[in-house]
Amino acid sequence: MHSFDLVVVGAGAAGLFCAGMAGQRGLRVLVLDHAPRLAEKIRISGGGRCNFTNRDAGPANFLSDNPAFCRSALARYTAQDFIALVTRHGIAFHEKHKGQLFCDDSAEQIIQMLQRECEAGGVQRWQPCTVAAVRTQAEGGFELDTAQGPVRCTRLVVATGGLSIPKIGASDFGLRLAQQFGHRIVTPRPALVPLTFAEADWAPFAALSGLSLPVVVSTGKGKAQGRFHEDLLFTHRGLSGPAILQISSYWSEGQALSIDLSPELDLAEALQQAKQQSRRQLGNELGEHFPQRLVAAWLERLGLAASRPMPECKDKDLGTLA
Known part of the structure; x- marks a missing residue:
């Protein structure tokens, strides 16, 4: 039976960062992931250059039923703290648009940085390694049935991410585990996604594919309102670009969506x-x-x-x- 102070399920951005920090604070840490390669979402993010943070990121930029958590979490570790970490590892980066920071070279640099942070904390990593079951122990802590045998730990972090992009390893493991332990579940729905139309409905605009322009897009009312002044991109199937990707987190099916194509002009x-x-x-x-x-x-x-x-x-x- 293997025993650790902390087991982190999920070798993505959050899981690797958590494991590295915990290991450097003296905990015996194990990271598990069912995918053969770690951090696949980092690898494809930002067009392969990883948009790793935003200089202006703050609590108001996050959607949460518990905004107090966003405030306390970002007060303890800010975007500037992560920028300092990236700089310490000698990774060159540039600002692209409205505070968005990208690696000059490749997203692989961020993955390697997180690996080095884990190595500095003596973190063990089993990959690929599936988790078949998780149980609480009467004396406290957890026991996991894994492909490499049973594991016990005092603390368990589930950092398996959401359901998006299953072809690179995303699964509903975290959702099922939350349900198993009685957590309240918010019904999953797509977010940060393009808007697509039926082929016949979009036919008059299909020739606009590749065209981009600044817009103001909005939906909802009151506290539930989303409003963004960003670029809109026409695609062969519908609408995308930063404006649409952001408003998609606020829009619900059947709800009106307003797009002002001339925000700077009456x-x-x-x-x-x-x-x-x-x-x-x-x-x-x-x-x-x-x-x-x-x-x-x-x-x-x-x-x-x-x-x-x-x-x-x-x-x-x-x-x-x-």
């Missing part, structure tokens, strides 16, 4: 002013504010002629556009 006022002062065609006027591909699809969808001179445009049509 389009209704601009079009009325152009009608009075400009001889340009409608398509060219809109092209001053939006990508031409978007203008063409937009006008075709509304049945409006791009070649119509601005003074001849009906107020009703301009209002519909705005």
Whole structure:
């Protein structure tokens, strides 16, 4: 029977970081993971460069039924603390957009950093190693049935992550274990995901794939409202980009989603002013504010002629556009 002060199930970002810190504080630590390679989600994050933190990350940026936890956790270990760790390991990085930090080289550097932190704490790692069962012990602590034999520990950390991307090892292990021990379960749903449409519904906009522009996207009301001023990306199946990925965590099926394509411009006022002062065609006027591909699809969808001179445009049509 193997015995440890702490067993961490899950060799991802959270599990490796926790194991390394605990080991360096004198605990005998074991990390288990059923996947053959560790930290696969780190490996694919940030386009392979790992967007490892944000300079401006704070409690308000997290969704939680217990906001007090976010405040206390981030007060004890801040984004600046992690940046200092990355710097200490000699990893070069750059700021890309609104405080987002990426490795100059590769996400592998962050994985190697976490491995070195675990080695510094004398952490043992069994991988691949499945966990068949977890039981509490009468005298305290836990016993685990693993592929490498039974293990006892005083403390158990479940860091198996969510259900996303099962092809790289994600599973419902953590959810099942939480249910086993009587925790309240929040029904899982997709978050930080693109919005996709039925092929027929999206056909008029499919040609816009690859086009990006800044928008304000919002949904919900009151405390449940989400609102982001970020870039939107058209794809061959729907909408993506930072604005959509973030608002997806707030949006629920059947709920209205508002997208302001001209957040820095009062389009209704601009079009009325152009009608009075400009001889340009409608398509060219809109092209001053939006990508031409978007203008063409937009006008075709509304049945409006791009070649119509601005003074001849009906107020009703301009209002519909705005």
